[in-house]
Amino acid sequence: MNDLSPTKLAPDAYGVLTEPDTLTIQRLLPGPVERVWAYLTEDGLRRQWLAAGEMVLAADAPFTFVWRNDELTSPSGQRPAGSAEEHRLDCRITELDPPKKLSITWGSTGGVTFTLEPVGAKTLLTLVHRRVPERSTLLSVSAGWHTHLDILAARMGGTEPEPFWDQVARLKQDYEGRIPG
Numbered sequence: 001m002n003d004l005s006p007t008k009l010a011p012d013a014y015g016v017l018t019e020p021d022t023l024t025i026q027r028l029l030p031g032p033v034e035r036v037w038a039y040l041t042e043d044g045l046r047r048q049w050l051a052a053g054e055m056v057l058a059a060d061a062p063f064t065f066v067w068r069n070d071e072l073t074s075p076s077g078q079r080p081a082g083s084a085e086e087h088r089l090d091c092r093i094t095e096l097d098p099p100k101k102l103s104i105t106w107g108s109t110g111g112v113t114f115t116l117e118p119v120g121a122k123t124l125l126t127l128v129h130r131r132v133p134e135r136s137t138l139l140s141v142s143a144g145w146h147t148h149l150d151i152l153a154a155r156m157g158g159t160e161p162e163p164f165w166d167q168v169a170r171l172k173q174d175y176e177g178r179i180p181g
Helices: 033-041 135-157 164-178
Strands: 016-019 022-030 062-067 087-097 101-104 111-119 122-130
Touching (some): 033 111, 033 135, 122 135, 135 164
Antiparallel strands (some): 016 022, 022 122, 087 101, 101 111, 111 122
């Protein structure tokens, strides 16, 4: 596995493939680790940047994410044809080390791990999405995580994020040229 230290990956940049089927993306976020942890684990904060869903913080605890991406930004941008207003995903916590690490199952993929590391007065969030089965899914996952993490950074920084769907469409094209065919 590659060295994922802050000097190897640029926070706030594009995600990279750290294995042929694994996306790693980082964001340097304002505030202490505990504040970022709250945005990962508390329904009221998480729904502002990713998805709703009550989460019991215990290993092997099941939960359901509920996406309503049209509600994440105002305006939301143009939702692509075929995209539903709401999407649900049943997940389970696979690893928990508050407030440093949270790993969860994610559909048919190998799961997602969020790792938090203090960097001065800020927090480096490293997201690793493992074993994404095919390129088309990897493109969607890459653009989606990039957009959701940009919204998180904006929410935590008190700024207004770019319209969700417009950013996803733009980033999907960008990742098309960044992820090998």
